[in-house]
Amino acid sequence: xxxxxxxxxxxxxxxxxxxxxxxxxxxxxxxxxxxxxxxxxxxxxxxxxxxxxxxxxxxxxxxxxxxxxxxxxxxxxxxxxxxxxxxxxxxxxxxxxxxxxxxxxxxxxxxxxxxxxxxxxxxxxxxxxxxxxxxxxxxxxxxxxxxxxxxxxxxxxxxxxxxxxxxxxxxxxxxxxxxxxxxxxxxxxxxxxxxxxxxxxxxxxxxxxxxxxxxxxxxxxxxxxxxxxxxxxxxxxxxxxxxxxxxxxxxxxxxxxxxxxxxxxxxxxxxxxxxxxxxxxxxxxxxxxxxxxxxxxxxxxx
Numbered sequence: 001x002x003x004x005x006x007x008x009x010x011x012x013x014x015x016x017x018x019x020x021x022x023x024x025x026x027x028x029x030x031x032x033x034x035x036x037x038x039x040x041x042x043x044x045x046x047x048x049x050x051x052x053x054x055x056x057x058x059x060x061x062x063x064x065x066x067x068x069x070x071x072x073x074x075x076x077x078x079x080x081x082x083x084x085x086x087x088x089x090x091x092x093x094x095x096x097x098x099x100x101x102x103x104x105x106x107x108x109x110x111x112x113x114x115x116x117x118x119x120x121x122x123x124x125x126x127x128x129x130x131x132x133x134x135x136x137x138x139x140x141x142x143x144x145x146x147x148x149x150x151x152x153x154x155x156x157x158x159x160x161x162x163x164x165x166x167x168x169x170x171x172x173x174x175x176x177x178x179x180x181x182x183x184x185x186x187x188x189x190x191x192x193x194x195x196x197x198x199x200x201x202x203x204x205x206x207x208x209x210x211x212x213x214x215x216x217x218x219x220x221x222x223x224x225x226x227x228x229x230x231x232x233x234x235x236x237x238x239x240x241x242x243x244x245x246x247x248x249x250x251x252x253x254x255x256x257x258x259x260x261x262x263x264x265x266x267x268x269x270x271x272x273x274x275x276x277x278x279x280x281x282x283x284x285x286x287x288x289x290x291x292x293x294x295x296x297x298x299x300x301x302x
Contacts, residue, residue, distance in 0.1 A: 005077050007041040008070050010034055011049060015067045018057045072135055072152055079137030079261060092118045094269055097125040097139035100214045101234030102256060104143060106283065107276035114275070118268055126212045127192055134261050140269045141276070145231065146255040147197050154262045156273070158280045160253040163199055164235055164245045166190075166221050166228040174244035181250055188226035190217055199229050199252045214238050231256075 013023040014034070024031040042049050049063035059067065092115075098104050108120050125133055125142060131149045133139045144155070165184060167174045173183055181202050188207035191198055195206070207226030211217045215238075217228050222242035230238075231254035235245045258276050260269060 003073075004041065004044065005074065007037050007044070008066075009074060010037045011041055011063075012067065012070050012074065014038060014050065014057065015059055015063060015070075018059075020057065071132075075132060075136035076152065076261075076263060079135060079263070092268075093121060094118060094140045094266075094272060095121040095123055095138070096272065097123050097129070097133055097142040097144075099125060099127075099130075099143060099145050099256075101231050101237050102143040102145075103233075104276075106279035107272065110275040110279050111272050114271060115268060120272070127194065127197065128212065130259070134259055137261070140260065140264065140266070141272055142259045143276070144257050144259045146257060148259075150259075152262055153259050154264075155257050155259045156277065158256045158258055158277065159284065160255050162232050163229045163248060163251045163254050164232055165248050165251075166217065166230055167244045167246060168221055168224050168227075169242050169244050170224070171227070171244065173246060176246050178247040178249055181248060184227060184248075190220045190226040190228045199254070218243050 010023070010027060010029075013027050014020055017023050017026070020031050020034055024034045027034065038050065045062070045066075047062045048060050049066060051058045051060060096104055096108075104122055108122075111118070111120065123133075123139060125139065125144075127145070127148075130142055130144045131151075131153060134142050135152055143158070165173070165179060173179050181200050184200070184204070185202045187204060189198065189204035190207045190209050190211060192211050198204070207220070209220045209225055211220065214230065214234055217230070218238060218240045220226065221228050222240055229248070229251065230245070232247075258273055260273060
């Protein structure tokens with residue numbers, strides 16, 4: 001039995017909203033049609049996915065499992081359609097995603113020497129965009145920061161870089177040359193929703209402000225709502241009059257990697273992947289970390 005992706009998309013719409021009417025409106029179909037499609041999917045799979053009663057709609061155990069598995073499957077199908085369309089048009093363009101503070105210019109220079117006819121687009125991504133944008137084909141290659149969900153991806157390490165504490169300028173530790181993790185124990189932490197990615201093992205109460213990007217983080221910290229941590233490279237690109245960056249040498253390093261969808265079979269994308277690895281290797285040999293971060297001319301073809 002082949003899984004019908006259209007039925008699966010309908011199921012996800014209902015499962016996300018737990019409401020047939022709202023899901024039908026979102027899908028621009030009639031509610032009875034949607035109900036029939038969900039019943040047909042349940043018959044295909046041989047198990048109930050949703051319970052419906054006077055209290056509303058709820059997922060069964062099988063429904064929860066299908067919802068978990070459906071996201072990557074639908075993203076992969078979308079990526080296939082996108083790549084086939086691009087190939088049919090003969091497009092010579094790739095899109096590279098990057099996290100804040102990571103410069104892609106050295107790799108683009110190396111890649112352009114071999115593929116001067118290929119246009120490289122760049123797009124900023126956030127922590128929660130990394131895997132989804134690679135899996136659904138919105139970006140072809142990503143400069144990512146770990147940890148991230150790696151299922152369905154090819155991930156290769158590039159380098160590790162130190163982190164710094166992000167403090168309001170009036171903080172008692174803001175003027176130090178460096179501090180330790182222990183110095184910050186108990187400080188409210190401004191972080192995004194995935195607390196498992198916090199780089200410190202010291203106890204920090206959640207400041208209650210969930211952020212996606214560096215700009216939001218800096219504004220919350222500047223307002224005195226808590227502290228945060230950033231990779232050192234991000235501080236090169238982001239300054240704020242009410243923020244102080246202080247090195248924390250014993251904090252876990254930030255791991256920068258390259259990633260692409262494991263199913264992506266483009267020789268051009270493979271060549272960019274290789275160019276990015278080569279650029280990082282050259283920089284490591286030169287011992288010029290800051291030049292790498294600033295995208296300077298220290299990186300060239302060998």
